[in-house]
Amino acid sequence: MKKNYLKTDICKECGGKCCKHMPGIAHPCDFKKPLEESLIEAFRSGHWAIDWYDGDPVKYRYKLHNVLFIRPKVKGVSELFDPTWGGECIFLAYDGCTLKPLERPRGCRLMEPITTNKCLLHGGDKAACTRPWIPYQKVILKAARAVGESIKNAHRSEAPSSMEQILGI
Numbered sequence: 001m002k003k004n005y006l007k008t009d010i011c012k013e014c015g016g017k018c019c020k021h022m023p024g025i026a027h028p029c030d031f032k033k034p035l036e037e038s039l040i041e042a043f044r045s046g047h048w049a050i051d052w053y054d055g056d057p058v059k060y061r062y063k064l065h066n067v068l069f070i071r072p073k074v075k076g077v078s079e080l081f082d083p084t085w086g087g088e089c090i091f092l093a094y095d096g097c098t099l100k101p102l103e104r105p106r107g108c109r110l111m112e113p114i115t116t117n118k119c120l121l122h123g124g125d126k127a128a129c130t131r132p133w134i135p136y137q138k139v140i141l142k143a144a145r146a147v148g149e150s151i152k153n154a155h156r157s158e159a160p161s162s163m164e165q166i167l168g169i
């Protein structure tokens with residue numbers, strides 16, 4: 001699979017229809033190593049949120065629930081732990097994405113604009129985008145703790161409040 005399918009001229013003309021619907025999901029490789037330090041920096045910027053997949057992203061295999069992943073924040077939501085569905089990405093400006101093309105989340109880079117009305121999603125569905133984060137659940141929670149946040153503060157839905165206990169942190 002290619003690393004990106006960006007066609008910024010088409011996206012500019014489109015005005016970011018997908019970005020107004022929901023931010024793209026990041027991949028752990030979108031952040032520099034060590035991941036924990038990069039996540040701390042990202043969380044301090046106020047531009048990134050911790051979301052989770054409501055279900056098991058690897059059905060019948062790990063019996064995992066509420067696997068955490070990272071995505072840009074949605075405008076108007078300040079909480080770090082945010083399972084909100086839908087909303088405009090914080091990086092979208094009137095003339096398109098404010099991130100440099102290769103610094104955009106993998107989920108965004110793998111959207112292939114064909115025309116402004118037709119785009120192909122090469123990155124897979126939400127479960128597929130969540131799976132690469134499975135090995136990094138502790139790292140995410142430790143980075144959140146470092147900026148004074150806890151998953152126990154998540155209050156918008158049935159928070160995976162047992163996650164810290166399960167992971168032993």
Ligand code: SF4
Pocket residue numbers: 010011012014015016017018019111112113115116117118119
């Ligand atoms: S990927 Fe498609 S929907 Fe998203 S901004 Fe580009 S053209 Fe528009």
Ligand code: SF4
Pocket residue numbers: 016018019022023024072089090091092093096097098099104105108
């Ligand atoms: S990061 Fe950029 S390309 Fe991705 S959803 Fe946000 S505004 Fe759109």
